[in-house]
Amino acid sequence: MAGAPDRGLFHRLMNIDRRVIFLIIALSVALPILLPLNLPIGASREADAYYEAMEALRPGETMIFSFDYEPDTMAELDPMSLATLRHAFRKDVRVIALTNYAGGAGIAERILHEAAEEHGKEYGTDYVFLGYNPDWSATMLRMGESIRRTFPTDHYRTPTDEIPLLAEVDSYANVPLLVTVTASALAEYWVIWAGGKFDQKVIAGATAIQAVLVYPYFQTGQLSGFLGGLKGAAEYERSIDVDGAGVRGMDAQSMAHLLIVVFILIGNVAFLLHRMQGRRGG
Amino acid sequence: MKKTGPVILGFLVGTLMLIQFFTPNEWIEARYNNVLDWKQVVFGITLILGVISLFVYHWKKIEKRSEGWGYSVVTVAGLLFMIVVALIFSPERGPYPWMFDHVQAPMQATMFALLAFYVASASYRAxxxxxxxxxxxxxxxxxxxxxxxxxxxxxxxxxxxxxxxxxxxxxxxxxxxxxxxxxxxxxxxxxxxxxxxxxxxxxx
Structure with a gap:
């Protein structure tokens, strides 16, 4: 500002134009995608447990997969959904899919069909998409009684009584594993309603923010495994030997996290020096 | 009665739901399933109410030419368009899934991705x-x-x-x-x- 007193380097540092910060973040995310660093990806306990739970399924068994998210978090959650379904179909595990979000139907269709086509799976016998049902708590509870009654038709309006897969499987009792991939607290509710009331084994994929909230359920064993954020997806992709968007995103996420930490440090150093300068000045 | 009725109803339904959790009795199980059915019906109706409320709110803004009414035109147009194409072509094929894949999904993903920039800026300043x-x-x-x-x-x-x-x-x-x-x-x-x-x- 013209005529404003120069309050020193630290003051200027504390008031960097936000567009400069935006530009640096954009570069830190874009460059590692274009020029991968191939940083090593370790495996966490929770991702190992998730993989083991999937591995324990035998060919011909059926799992429930719930797409509990909408497009806002698909960059973080799509990789774990796709990897899980690839793993299931590779093992000839059958899949009953659903979503508890209206906006999740489009995502579920795309990922289900992509994974099914890769492994030559047939709709109706190898997998089915039940679609969206209003009110998640009632859906979770009623599925314990009867899946066909909870969803009288599938997403494509075929009566569920006519779907071969559902003729054999109609409640949690016939399902050894339930997977939820979620950006909200639904992992907790699957644990409470399906796990607590019907003794259903549950594993979950969650955004990095939600991962902190589902941690207690993993430690108590109520959740048999979980993937936290894109890092969890990358760990799981490595476990099944199919690198996807999770692994590809790890370098970019590492750089973005590092940069935010550097910003925090610079901001704090500038803040402390500015405060000391102010005290000395009087 | 206006106040006593709902309290009695709350007592009866609350007690029934509490008992059903601990008993395998078939009659109670059937009533429990009735309650879950009603719950889903009520939930469905609240969705309809939400859509009507959204429409009325933005329609009033357009009528009064309130600040930002142009955005309301886009909201109402988008809402009506999606309802009409879903009714004509079904939600599984045609323009409805195309709009979802090519408009709604990228827009929602973009909004969420922008958080990274704001988090970086906020972490630096706050x-x-x-x-x-x-x-x-x-x-x-x-x-x-x-x-x-x-x-x-x-x-x-x-x-x-x-x-x-x-x-x-x-x-x-x-x-x-x-x-x-x-x-x-x-x-x-x-x-x-x-x-x-x-x-x-x-x-x-």
């Missing part, structure tokens, strides 16, 4: 160690942020990050969960026996 507690929070945040990406694993931060998540984080989260659980139980009991009546509205 995340200050102004006190001992703020410094503790800041250090824990930095360690967990780095420990959750491959770069942090290179310097062994994942162990410290896991310790923070396993102990201090879990202790706090458990305390909150137990508190919330006890609160829910006490509120449920108060509603069943009619002590808690705020759900009936003012003056109940």
């Amino acid at each position: 995340f200050r160690a102004r006190s001992f507690h703020a410094a503790l929070l800041l250090i824990a945040g930095v360690v967990v942020m780095l420990g959750r990406v491959p770069l942090g694993e290179l310097i062994g931060l994942q162990h410290v990050s896991s310790w923070i998540l396993d102990y201090p984080n879990l202790a706090a989260k458990r305390g909150i969960l137990i508190g919330v659980g006890l609160g829910m139980v006490s509120t449920a009991i108060k509603i069943i026996v009619g002590i808690e009546r705020t759900y009936l509205g003012k003056g109940a």
Whole structure:
């Protein structure tokens, strides 16, 4: 500002134009995608447990997969959904899919069909998409009684009584594993309603923010495994030997996290020096 | 009766739901399924109410030419367009899934991705160690942020990050969960026996 007193380097540092910060973040995310660093990806306990739970399924068994998210978090959650379904179909595990979000139907269709086509799976016998049902708590509870009654038709309006897969499987009792991939607290509710009331084994994929909230359920064993954020997806992709968007995103996420930490440090150093300068000045 | 009726109904349904959890009785099980059916019907109706409310709110803004009414035109047009194409072509094929894949999904993903930029800017400006507690929070945040990406694993931060998540984080989260659980139980009991009546509205 013209005529404003120069309050020193630290003051200027504390008031960097936000567009400069935006530009640096954009570069830190874009460059590692274009020029991968191939940083090593370790495996966490929770991702190992998730993989083991999937591995324990035998060919011909059926799992429930719930797409509990909408497009806002698909960059973080799509990789774990796709990897899980690839793993299931590779093992000839059958899949009953659903979503508890209206906006999740489009995502579920795309990922289900992509994974099914890769492994030559047939709709109706190898997998089915039940679609969206209003009110998640009632859906979770009623599925314990009867899946066909909870969803009288599938997403494509075929009566569920006519779907071969559902003729054999109609409640949690016939399902050894339930997977939820979620950006909200639904992992907790699957644990409470399906796990607590019907003794259903549950594993979950969650955004990095939600991962902190589902941690207690993993430690108590109520959740048999979980993937936290894109890092969890990358760990799981490595476990099944199919690198996807999770692994590809790890370098970019590492750089973005590092940069935010550097910003925090610079901001704090500038803040402390500015405060000391102010005290000395009087 | 206007106040007593809902309290009696709350008592009967609340007690029934409580009993059904502990009994395999078929009659009670059937009533429990009825309640779940009604719950889904009520939920469906609230969705319709939400759409009508959204429409009326934006329609009024357009009529009065209130500030930002142009955005309301886009909202109403988008709402009507999606309803009409879903009714004509079905939600599974035609323009409806195309609009979802090529308009809604990229827009929602973009909005969420923008958070990274705002978080970076906000962390630079606001995340200050102004006190001992703020410094503790800041250090824990930095360690967990780095420990959750491959770069942090290179310097062994994942162990410290896991310790923070396993102990201090879990202790706090458990305390909150137990508190919330006890609160829910006490509120449920108060509603069943009619002590808690705020759900009936003012003056109940």
